[in-house]
Amino acid sequence: MSNKKIKLPAPKKEGNKSLEEIIYSRRTRREFKTNQIKTKELSQLLWAGQGITDPGMTKRAAPSAGATYPFELYSCVHDVENLSDGIYKYVPNQNELKNISDEDIKRELKSITFDQSFVSKAAVNIVLVADYRKTTDVYDDRGVRYVNIEAGHIAQNICLQSESLSLEAVLVGSFDDEKLTKLLNLKDKKPLYILSIGKIK
Numbered sequence: 676m677s678n679k680k681i682k683l684p685a686p687k688k689e690g691n692k693s694l695e696e697i698i699y700s701r702r703t704r705r706e707f708k709t710n711q712i713k714t715k716e717l718s719q720l721l722w723a724g725q726g727i728t729d730p731g732m733t734k735r736a737a738p739s740a741g742a743t744y745p746f747e748l749y750s751c752v753h754d755v756e757n758l759s760d761g762i763y764k765y766v767p768n769q770n771e772l773k774n775i776s777d778e779d780i781k782r783e784l785k786s787i788t789f790d791q792s793f794v795s796k797a798a799v800n801i802v803l804v805a806d807y808r809k810t811t812d813v814y815d816d817r818g819v820r821y822v823n824i825e826a827g828h829i830a831q832n833i834c835l836q837s838e839s840l841s842l843e844a845v846l847v848g849s850f851d852d853e854k855l856t857k858l859l860n861l862k863d864k865k866p867l868y869i870l871s872i873g874k875i876k
C-alpha cells in the first residue's frame with residue numbers, strides 16, 4: 676500500500692448528447708470489450724457520482740440528506756490508461772485518487788459477485804461505500820433510509836455519465852457483503868453497490 680495521491684484530469688461540464696438522448700439510450704449491456712478506458716473518463720465518472728459542483732466546495736454532484744455525504748467511491752482499477760491496477764479512493768475536494776492497494780482484485784470481485792463474469796472483464800469496478808453514522812448522527816434511524824436512497828442517486832449519475840461517454844455501466848447489487856467489506860478493508864463502513872464499467876462490445 677503506497678497511499679500515493681494521483682491528480683485527476685479536470686472534469687468537463689459539457690457533453691455532446693442531450694439528457695433526453697442519454698436517458699433514452701441507456702441500457703444495461705453486459706458484454707465488455709477488453710479495451711482500457713481513459714483516465715479522463717474515470718475522472719468524469721467519479722465527478723458525476725461525487726464530484727464537487729459548487730463554488731463554496733461543499734456540495735456534490737448527487738444530492739445528500741442534510742448534505743451529510745456518507746459515501747466514498749472506491750475504484751478497483753483493472754484497465755485504465757496511465758493508472759496502475761489497484762484500489763483507489765476518490766477525494767472529491769482535491770479531484771484526486773488516493774492509492775490504497777496495488778492489488779488487481781478482478782478475480783476476487785467476480786467470485787464475490789457470485790461469478791457474474793462481466794465483473795472481471797470491466798476496466799474498472801466502482802464500489803459505493805457508505806458510512807451510515809454520518810447520516811444517522813443527524814437523522815437517527817431514518818438516516819439509514821436516506822443513505823440507501825442516496826446510493827441510487829449516485830449510481831444513476833454515474834450510469835448516465837457512462838452512457839454519455841459511450842461507455843457501459845452495469846449495476847451490481849448481488850454480492851457477498853461480508854467478503855467485500857473484508858477485501859476492501861472497510862471496517863465499520865458498508866459496500867452498497869458496485870458499478871462495473873468498460874467499453875461497449
Ligand SMILES: Cc1cc2nc3c(=O)[nH]c(=O)nc-3n(C[C@H](O)[C@H](O)[C@H](O)COP(=O)(O)O)c2cc1C
Pocket residue numbers: 701702703704705791845846847848849850
Ligand atoms: C438495485 C439493482 C441491483 C442490480 N443488480 C444487478 C446485478 O447484480 N447483476 C446484473 O447483471 N444486473 C443488475 N442490475 C441491473 C438490472 O438487471 C437492469 O437494470 C434491469 O434488467 C433493467 O434493464 P436496463 O438497465 O437495461 O433498463 C441491478 C439493478 C438494480 C437497480
